[in-house]
Amino acid sequence: MANNSIFKALADPTRREVLKLLRSREMTAGELAERFEMTKPSMSHHFALLKEADLISSRRDGQTIWYGLNTTVLQDLVSWAMDLADPNLGNGKKGRRR
Amino acid sequence: MANNSIFKALADPTRREVLKLLRSREMTAGELAERFEMTKPSMSHHFALLKEADLISSRRDGQTIWYGLNTTVLQDLVSWAMDLADPNLGNGKKGRRR
DNA sequence: CTATTATTTAGACAGATGTCTAATTAGACG
DNA sequence: CGTCTAATTAGACATCTGTCTAAATAATAG
Numbered sequence: 001m002a003n004n005s006i007f008k009a010l011a012d013p014t015r016r017e018v019l020k021l022l023r024s025r026e027m028t029a030g031e032l033a034e035r036f037e038m039t040k041p042s043m044s045h046h047f048a049l050l051k052e053a054d055l056i057s058s059r060r061d062g063q064t065i066w067y068g069l070n071t072t073v074l075q076d077l078v079s080w081a082m083d084l085a086d087p088n089l090g091n092g093k094k095g096r097r098r
Numbered sequence: 099m100a101n102n103s104i105f106k107a108l109a110d111p112t113r114r115e116v117l118k119l120l121r122s123r124e125m126t127a128g129e130l131a132e133r134f135e136m137t138k139p140s141m142s143h144h145f146a147l148l149k150e151a152d153l154i155s156s157r158r159d160g161q162t163i164w165y166g167l168n169t170t171v172l173q174d175l176v177s178w179a180m181d182l183a184d185p186n187l188g189n190g191k192k193g194r195r196r
Numbered sequence: 197c198t199a200t201t202a203t204t205t206a207g208a209c210a211g212a213t214g215t216c217t218a219a220t221t222a223g224a225c226g
Numbered sequence: 227c228g229t230c231t232a233a234t235t236a237g238a239c240a241t242c243t244g245t246c247t248a249a250a251t252a253a254t255a256g
Contacts, residue, residue, distance in 0.1 A: 011243095060252090
């Protein structure tokens with residue numbers, strides 16, 4: 001968990017914006033793409049990276065592909081950051097049982 | 099908060115490892131550098147990026163420079179990720195008072 | 197099968213990033 | 227000052243990344 005592809009995926013503003021849009025609901029590739037001033041192939045590339053990091057899920061419905069937010073990885077990120085900020089409070093790993 | 103430089107800084111494994119080392123205590127630039135198979139100038143570059151993202155602080159003591167972890171930014175990151183994972187629970191922004 | 201729509205894949209390319217060596221700055225100490 | 231140690235800055239260079247256009251794949255509808 002909290003592997004490199006996640007941080008790489010989050011390192012781009014466009015991709016973080018995509019995640020933000022997917023917060024409320026699933027959206028199609030085209031629907032997402034038209035919100036950015038960028039070509040569809042470029043957006044498609046961003047989707048691929050987000051998907052590789054498992055930050056989003058995808059499913060095909062006919063011609064369109066729906067993307068959705070995967071919150072599990074974000075929760076891992078929260079754990080990672082919290083553990084870094086305060087190793088004592090974070091229930092990271094086993095042991096260290098006070 | 100949660101600006102681009104933070105995500106960029108976290109996108110490199112070496113830099114995340116540096117943060118991990120600084121969890122327990124402050125360390126000097128040289129002390130940190132010798133834990134990695136990389137030249138000091140390269141490490142110095144990583145320190146600079148971490149510092150620009152305000153993920154670490156630095157202070158000079160004689161010839162040596164001590165680096166320390168800044169947890170504030172990490173807490174911002176936690177908020178950011180939590181809000182993304184569940185906009186209702188996150189106390190993001192004002193309003194939405196149920 | 198052909199045409200249309202939705203989306204991705206392939207390939208090119210400029211610019212960003214990580215690393216190195218060499219040079220520089222900064223402080224300590226004789 | 228001259229020298230040593232700690233660390234950074236400068237510049238070069240290969241690789242990675244984000245973007246584009248053109249082409250390909252996939253599904254739908256005549």
